Amino acid sequence: MTKKLKYDLVAYALFAAVIFLAVPAYLNFEGYELNTFARYLSLGIVSLALALSWGTAGILNLGQAATFGMGSYAMAMHLKLKSSQGLPDFMSWNNVEELPWFWVPFHSLSFTLLAGLLIPASIGGIIAIFMFRARISGVFVAVITLAFLVAFQLLVIEQQGYTGGQNGLTGLAPLTLLGWTVDIYSLSFYYLIAACLFVAIMIGIYLVHSKFGLILRAIREDADRTRFFGYNVASYETAAFCISAALAGWSGMLYTLVLEFASPTYMSVSFSLAIVIWCAVGGRESIIAAAIGAIVVNLLEVRLSDVFVEGWNLILGVTFVLIVMFMPRGLHGVVAGANDWIARRKDSRVSNAKHSNLKSRPEIKGGQ
Amino acid sequence: MDLLEVTDLRVDFGGLRAVDGLNLNVSQGEILCLLGPNGAGKSTTLDLICGKTQLTSGSIRFDGHEISNIPEFKRVRYGIGRKFQVPSVFKELTVDENLQVARSKHSGLLQTLSKFRHRHSPEIERILELVGLETRRADMAGNLSHGETQWLEIAMLIAQDSKLILMDEPTAGMTIQETDKTARIFESLRKTHALIVVEHDMSFVRQVADRITVMAQGKKLAEGTVTEIENNEAVKSAYLGH
């Protein structure tokens, strides 16, 4: 087992203890507070999804909010259909006579759950194939995904009869999962969301530590060189993009459950920027840190925006710029840096004591 | 049948014909050195074989497959490895991780997705010993010295285990001792791998070459053993000017 994997698993266990035990106890198992915290947890997934594509593979996807929105709308439409007798209300207001064919299968929960993952993954996949086959990389990926996000949000707002337009989808029924009607202010709901987050983190950790993750890191550093070791770089990038999109969709589904509505603001440029900020604050190179980043920033936002009503976004913007400039690896970088420093000090003390003549060794080796 | 058969290779850059009707054969286990003045088209020839540059016309057959029209990664999968002129290793990965990337027998997406990384493999152990980097395996490649970086890249090519390895100036910037060591590493590659080496250091070439091809202005000027080439009048005039 590598050292990095060991660190990740220890962090995972600690983080799980905090989320599963400490947080509910601290919040006195109080329904409203738990629900608010569940919202942060659901956002942790979209943040780690970005860490997977951006931190690992170097694909800066500024349109992550679009795939998040797809998952969110998939879940919302299922619950909307469940709550309506016949046609959803907003459709009749917009003179849509009949439920359009593409919403019909959303009556089924299993279809919805699959669609919430697969639709973002396949739409993400189409964009990814386009970009990566043409060997577009770096800043251009950022601009193209951003442009896609803008267009997608416009489309959703424009197609009022099918999507609820500016108002989004509201008046949703509660979810019924295997006969259990979900109460979003209950402890079990909190644990459901927490479990989802930890499964997602596990998937992320697995991917990062698999050979697939290693190849992604190689591609981030030098795509051409990786290609000359026989890897199909475009398909690796596409896979990373799709997996990230599916995780974002999952996050969107949970977010809709927590808030009980879906809104086109989930697909706005500023929401996408927020995702990037969470990921950057936590540390894009670590799956766990990115999830923690989302939780911390959202927690602070809720606590501080009462104090600085108008100024919160300003504070967030300034903090973000400072982090990009002076702490590009985020909170994770600070922790990892401290860790390395301690390890180095321990190392040098041991080696100084044991073999003071070790310094000449590389030259001896070199001359062999 | 030869491992690599290049026939009537031609490439144009705008108006410039960088490689012009080149024929080249390499057989299993042979070390071929490519010589020639600057701008003779040596590096371009390597680029054409590995797919970095698209040819204008001609044919490249490798191990029985026509490869001139397939993407780079597929050529690599048939067994062609490449070392670039500027040492290019993954600086933000450890020495160990660099070698794991290089060991690409199973380079498909599903294969790497299902493979959790192991720390120690006897194969990588052996290669690290061969190039003398076994104490540096956990270090970031970016912290290696220039010579060590060159050897790491050579080690990566050995780990990749290609049938044919294309080397662009493997000893550039090395000291005499380092060059000697590189020559010994090449000796150990002989027979199991075929190599095409672009090189300027004649003493190194004398040590390793089975055969030499001299290029000038995109064409083949002469071909033969080391002694044949050293006594060839056309080669002398190409290097010394007319």
Add this chain to the structure above:
Amino acid sequence: MDVLFNQLFSGLSMASILLIIALGLAIIYGSMGVINLAHGELVMLGAYATWALQHFFGFSILLALPFVFVAVGAVGWLIEKIIVQRLYSRPLDTILATWGIGIILQQIVRIAIGPESRFVSGPEILRGNIQIGNVYMSNYRIFVIVLSIAILGATWAIMTRTEFGTKLRAVIQNRSISECYGIESERIYSLTFAYGAGLAGVAGALITPLFSTIPTMGTGLVVNAFLVVIVGGLGSLFGTALAAVLIGQATALFSIVMNDTLGRIAVLICIILLIRLRPRGLFPGKTRN
């Protein structure tokens, strides 16, 4: 038919403004490889500066133009000096930093001036229309088109005919060698960034009579301008100009056939297809690699 010509004409005037925004972006990207996501907010600052000059001092847009150019240019200069200059070795981070700067500028304006839209009246002299057949062309829009062509010409002259331009091109080709010959690349970068920002300010001033002035106005504009830059091919001023006209007109035409939103989406799809076929734009720069 007249509808078509009227649309084409208004498309052309929008394209001109898009061109001025895109020129600034292209210069900044072309010279230092920085994707300036705060560019839209610089346009917004230009618009608000124009509004402030008119509201408090009664300046007309024409009179305000040079002041706005200098003021927004100064803001750009500061941004480059304080933030962007430290990030040249990390191109992806410049995107993030400038995105953050955009948010900061937007919030400052929202807090200081308020989120509601502001009105700027067009210049007196340019009121009225020229009528050709049934096509009405407002004098103001004609002025915008002419001015954008002039700015394109001036930029071209600066880049190719002045010592500054020669130095800039030297720095673009090879920064460290240029520094060896005594060119202060930092100063060149700062001035270039300031010039690009100044152009954004001018675009913002020109857009005020045509567009509502709100803190979020920059976001949509900057995305379009980026597409213009990409389609035009990096480092090509005339490619940028042609792409601006193409995209402006395509949007106008699609909007007649479908509606405004679908028109914009259709254009976007065309652009993505185009990028797939020609990743380096219609008129890529001539250098190797």
